[in-house]
Amino acid sequence: MRQSKLVSRKHKEKPADATLASHVYLLRGGYMRLVANGIYSLLMPAKRIQHKIETIIREEMDKVDGQEVMMPVVLPRELWDESDRWDSVGPELLRFKDRTGHDMLLAMTHEEACTALARADVTSYRDYPFMLYQIQTKYRDEARSRGGLMRAREFTMKDAYSFHTTKEDMDDYYLKVKDAYYRIFSRIGLPMVQAICADSGMMGGKETHEFHLLSDVGEDKIVVCDGCHTYYNSEIASAVYQYEPEDLLPLEKIATPNTKTIEDLVKLTGVAPQKMAKMVFYTTEKNETVAVIIRGDLEVNETKLGKLLGGCLFNFATDEEVYKVGAVPGYASGIGLTCKVYADKSVANAYNLICGANEEGFHLKNFNVSRDTPKAEIVDIATVQDGDICPQCGAKMHLARGIEVGHIFKLGDKYTKSMQMTYTDENGEDKTPLMACYGIGVGRSLASVIEMHHDDYGPIWPLSIAPWQVQINAMGLDKKAIKDTAEKLYADLTNAGIEVLYDDRNLSAGVQFAEADLTGIPLRLIVAPKAMAEGKIEYKVRGTDERGFIAVADVLTFVQNWISKEMEKYKS
């Protein structure tokens, strides 16, 4: 590719709207352009990178016997009625009517479409197991897209769906895909991506793993055990809480005027927040108020609470609602409440805590859950904090942030059952198959590579996904010797099947180098007068100090060798 013909305007200044490195460089480097909030057009460099990522994904999906298919982006309501998701999914599902007034949707995922496709085509146990996948545009009407490709409304996703006759087979296959995912992320330059136990959200199903790139700019909170190195999304992470046994002392009322928060109570009493029981009240969409008792220093995990409440929506209760169930805001305890009371594990076997007295200006000492609120249901509802104890191995856990680049789910029969997909087994009986699904955010992976691989000048693309393998820069293209050499180099490398971006614009060195840095091509060849006088050109490896001179006649061999050696890093 000649850079003079490339439509990809570079920008010297940081775009005002971008904060993430990936967002900044995708805009500055002329990779994409905003069309609407969360919706982007990709220019050639980004399209080439994405294409290479897709190729790697295809290779790995094909290795686990995936069959590539293509399902529609626009689906009729009826399909999503079958799984009840037309009603159960929120406004992030874009619904609309076609010209006849028929309800349609823009697919944000394809469980229904794929189940419908498979149930029509596969009827015998002999055809199992199988996996269908596609790489396709998805649309999710995000409440708040952000960070460029990191969280777009329209984005490219690889989604795969496998079907099985037994749980063992599904479990086996799930592991195979999990391994394939590790290979994919490693091959695109993200070997540090980690599988993390997570919540399945609107997809349903039991076991699920998210693939995260641990990064400070990630949106998800991850809990990492320093002992057994298990990773959890904080939505589902749990800790164990151990306490030295104490004798149960009788409740004792203490005066605590103007002490409504844990913080104030700590100041007043000098007691640590770990020795306090905090009350949190929620009111559900069914107008039911529930109370949660939790250790003073911990917070309620609303994903866990949502599950406890059967998936219904909830909000913090108002003061009025708190009074209604027999508590006093700021001085609440779980004792004597008229509503459902949950007690977190963190307070269940703790001793002699301080809690509210349900009386303005007073608290109680020596509160014990089992003795004083025997009706409270003991639940796991706390958000794990830095330094909490791992339930698996007893070591300390710490918090990190992650970018979710992939997510795999064992769906079980959630869709196959509701959509009445069956197969005939060896005895002639109809059975419901099991299903698992596997997603990778292609655009988000691309952005994640920049987050992981960049310097102050631009992205540093891994060779496996670089938009071009080699960049040619020439100093002084108006000189015949320079131009002839650069042109011949470009022709020779291109003819040898090497992907070359040739800056044929006769610009100053500064401009060429700055733009080349933004394009981030791994190997740069520089044709310049000084070295040319000795029949040599210079090479430089992006993002490293590696550089040197090669005789013009040896360049092709050098480049071929360099590429095959560098590609070793990204072998499957």
Next chain:
RNA sequence: CGGGGCGUAGCUCAGCCUGGUAGAGUACUUGCUUUGGGAGCAAGGUGCCGUUGGUUCGAAUCCAAUCGCCCCGACCA
């Protein structure tokens, strides 16, 4: 959906408070000089000042509404 910020040239932004013919840098076009980290000189083109309405002799500027974008949160993956 809540909080905050911002819409003026391809990009970054000034002008607005105090109304009077639309600005800078950069990018772009042409020529010459340069050629190892965004070079220099000269000349040139560039705008529905987000949109609509109002106030006014006159609105980028004041008022109102609306649309859009960014950040934080909520929601979601």
